[in-house]
Amino acid sequence: MRGDIEPDRVTVHGEEPWVSDVAFIGLTIVVFAVLALVVRGVEHLVGPVAGSDRADPPDARGAGGAGGTGGVDGAGTRCARQVAR
């Protein structure tokens, strides 16, 4: 129906060697590693992101200001606001 099922061929679930598990776990990790590399590539494409990934110091958050307002989300989390330049 959705995936292909051949009702007259029951899949035999024997004890698979652990090599298959290592292979598919490895495949999963490789695919996500590729995605992480794509993220790195897109970061270069988009341009440098200001600052580091550490959290902003407390006085840069919730200081109010015009940045980020507009629509409902503008009144959202306090960290979205920055001091207006």
Place this chain on the structure above:
Amino acid sequence: MSTAAAGFLQGGLLVVALAAAYRPLGDYMAHVFTTDRHWRVERGIYRLIGVDAAAEARWPTYLRSLLAFSVVSVLFLYGFQRVQAHLPLSLGFPGVKPDQAFDTAASFATNTNWQSYSGESTMGHLVQMAGLAVQNFGSAAVGIAVVITLIRGFTRSRTDRIGNFWVDLVRGVCRLLLPIAVVFALVLIAGGVVDNFSAGHAVRTLAGARQVVPGGPVASQEVIKELGTNGGGFYNANSAHPFENPNPVTNWLEIFLLLVISFALPRTFGRMVGDARQGYAVVTVMAVIWIASVAGVTFFESGHHSAAALAAGGAYEGKEVRFGIPASALFTASTTLTSTGAVNNAHDSLTPLGGGIALLDMMLGEIAPGGTGSGLYGILVLAIVTVFVAGLMVGRTPEYLQKKLQAREIKLASLYILTTPALVLIGTGVAMALPGERAAVLNPGPHGLSEVLYAFTSASNNNGSAFAGLSVNTVWYNGALGVVMVLGRFMPMIFVLALAGSLARQRRVPAGAGTLPTHRPLFIGMLLGVVLIVVALTYFPAQALGPLAEGLH
């Protein structure tokens, strides 16, 4: 009442119900993702996972959190299936074989729910509940988190903070999906959907044979299967099975569930950007495509183009008599346009052109209304392209929602649009080129190509439905489709989140005399045109060799 009248009544009631849910659900979702207040249970979860709910992240960090959550989901579900034999409620089933476990894990973690197995003869109740159903909630919430982040990109300015992935994920599950799922699971149970821990009941058939009728926690999985546009059924027959979808009322309800969140998200978008008309414009485009698809599938399935169809009054092969053609066509169009992929009829038994429409629905990128979250962010990327095209025509820098669309944004939108067609066409080409894999095609001629094309289109667009007649339970197909599902889900998300980050850093540009209004019929028409031209023509050669060749023969 005639079949046609019943079909119109069902469709009409569905439109009324979706219209009624549009504002309250859309406004509620906007509130969920913009309020500062955390529920007590959410605070407990944040403490448990060590997350500072007040901290927001830049887009690479947000994305890495999303990918980390997803890779752990895939690995956990893989392991869960492999050790199934040692778990309670396994019903005596052995561990799922490695390639199938990988394919299933990738499938459920990516909201695809492609099933190369028969649920009632492969998965025990614990894996179904604590593995597959849990991923149904998680993957749906991930999609919603991404679209909310994109909307924040439009609403924020001069900031590089776009949100907290863990807060968005937890709120999506706790405040949206779970409450609705609990209520409608009870409704489905009242409608006759089973929900128990039974391994099966032995019954004597009318012919005197003995048959075991398997039971299980179906209703609880069924509701999130539809609500989260997942599609993975408890039973192999999916929503054609009488325990999953007993009657026309539950059928109508399941169609409603698989459409409701995706059709309400444009309202959320409009509320968050401060202009409800933007939401109306987007939902109008979605509705036009959806109605056209429903009409097309119904028309072709109702046709009398063979002796059997003439005798039966329509193409009834593969259809459930309790639903008939209109309800089956409505379900088919809705499931292929929403990335759900659940089926209440055999898609391989659709007429060539009816099946071609189902295939085209997925090829459009599933944006009408699309999956939970993925549909809206898909159509917003196309809206960006539309504004860009309009800007080229008049020689102005394109602006959308007071944000300039410059080279960076257009590159990201283009990469988004190119990703899934590349996966579909390359995957199909490789499968048809390899002699061993070509042998997996059981139907000769154009329909055989359609089956392979459908498989890769479904996997890349995270739909999960399939044409039968293709032996996909092989190491190659399980591996290849698993990889395609993961890339088809997360690569577009990378570009969408990068777009959100890029937009959030911009200043807002006041609308001027030359700004293209994006809530008027002109823009709606242009967006429809862009959808059809950019997306559909990408696949025209493949459609011509498959469904069109078969249907026009």
